[in-house]
Amino acid sequence: MSLQTQSLGVDGRLVDATMALEPGTVTAICGPNGAGKSTLLTALAGLQDGAHGDVVLDGVDIAQLEPRERARRIGYLPQDGEVAWDMSVRNLIALGRLPHGDQGDSAIDCAISALDLGSFTGRPVSTLSGGERARVLLARVLAGEPDWILADEPLASLDLAHQFTLIDHLRAQADAGAGVVLVLHDLAMARNHADRVVLLDQGRIVADAKPDKALAARTIAEVFKVNGEWIGPVGQMAFSCYPTKKDSG
Numbered sequence: 001m002s003l004q005t006q007s008l009g010v011d012g013r014l015v016d017a018t019m020a021l022e023p024g025t026v027t028a029i030c031g032p033n034g035a036g037k038s039t040l041l042t043a044l045a046g047l048q049d050g051a052h053g054d055v056v057l058d059g060v061d062i063a064q065l066e067p068r069e070r071a072r073r074i075g076y077l078p079q080d081g082e083v084a085w086d087m088s089v090r091n092l093i094a095l096g097r098l099p100h101g102d103q104g105d106s107a108i109d110c111a112i113s114a115l116d117l118g119s120f121t122g123r124p125v126s127t128l129s130g131g132e133r134a135r136v137l138l139a140r141v142l143a144g145e146p147d148w149i150l151a152d153e154p155l156a157s158l159d160l161a162h163q164f165t166l167i168d169h170l171r172a173q174a175d176a177g178a179g180v181v182l183v184l185h186d187l188a189m190a191r192n193h194a195d196r197v198v199l200l201d202q203g204r205i206v207a208d209a210k211p212d213k214a215l216a217a218r219t220i221a222e223v224f225k226v227n228g229e230w231i232g233p234v235g236q237m238a239f240s241c242y243p244t245k246k247d248s249g
């Protein structure tokens with residue numbers, strides 16, 4: 001169940017990304033705006049136009065996989081998920097079963113419960129708030145029960161309670177053997193909840209290590225140009241930024 005890349009690149013956007021992702025773990029991809037996080041995640045899903053190099057899933061180049069097989073194995077949530085046409089929440093989530101060609105009621109129910117969507121199932125998607133819609137789109141991915149869950153900023157529009165519910169659920173998926181790869185802007189979420197952080201800057205991997213190493217304060221200062229320090233107990237840390245100096249003149 002390994003997912004590996006070799007010299008993965010997209011001209012002008014991603015350079016020579018080589019890594020081996022582990023099933024059963026949560027990996028966070030972090031970095032400043034424009035660093036190449038979404039490009040890397042999309043390429044990992046085999047969906048990035050113009051990508052060169054290799055993405056290998058269990059020894060097979062994903063470019064060789066039939067799209068339906070690839071979709072069964074890799075669930076991908078893009079950054080700004082669009083809903084092409086209006087339908088009920090349950091029907092949209094059920095689309096996650098398409099690669100399997102079955103109804104998958106228990107998987108759909110499980111995804112609905114994981115994302116706390118029980119009271120929304122009959123609602124048209126067009127009537128949901130942004131955060132509610134984001135949860136539905138993620139539930140569609142989970143309903144497909146993929147081996148790999150690749151999600152681009154899945155926490156971005158969720159309130160605090162739903163962020164933690166989702167992180168707990170993704171951790172449970174990893175504990176059950178799935179590989180979880182998340183683009184995260186929230187460095188504290190990455191530090192506290194990921195097993196590993198891949199840090200990108202200007203299209204290059206500048207760190208690939210356990211969160212405390214990849215997100216050391218010195219590295220954050222170099223990459224994000226923000227000085228500060230980690231505070232709080234392990235597992236509940238926050239990054240406290242130092243005030244920016246202002247010119248007195």
Ligand SMILES: Nc1ncnc2c1ncn2[C@@H]1O[C@H](COP(=O)(O)OP(=O)(O)OP(=O)(O)O)[C@@H](O)[C@H]1O
Pocket residue numbers: 012013031032033034035036037038039040
């Ligand atoms: N379709 C495109 N064509 C050309 N360049 C693009 C395209 N999409 C993104 N880029 C550029 O590629 C680089 C990487 O973009 P990417 O979306 O991967 O960054 P990111 O790290 O996910 O950024 P953010 O945190 O802002 O979402 C950026 O410089 C971006 O402007």
